[in-house]
Amino acid sequence: MTLLLTLLLTCLPIVTLCYIAWCAANPWGTCLRCAPGGHNRTCRACNGTGMRPRIGWQLWTYLSRSHRDGTR
Numbered sequence: 001m002t003l004l005l006t007l008l009l010t011c012l013p014i015v016t017l018c019y020i021a022w023c024a025a026n027p028w029g030t031c032l033r034c035a036p037g038g039h040n041r042t043c044r045a046c047n048g049t050g051m052r053p054r055i056g057w058q059l060w061t062y063l064s065r066s067h068r069d070g071t072r
């Protein structure tokens with residue numbers, strides 16, 4: 001049990017870092033609402049572009065924006 005917990009605690013930061021790096025390298029993902037049928041001009045989630053910012057990227061944008069607004 002302790003071994004499993006240690007393994008989990010060592011893996012979690014690595015996975016998080018990999019996800020952050022992946023988000024930084026490719027911040028735009030395909031839109032989940034209109035991805036199966038290709039681009040949908042009337043899709044409101046992505047404004048018809050078929051591309052959507054990833055959750056991690058949205059979180060980063062939100063955090064950097066709130067930090068900028070807070071320090072101003």
Ligand SMILES: [Zn+2]
Nearest residue numbers: 031034043046
């Ligand atoms: Zn879409």
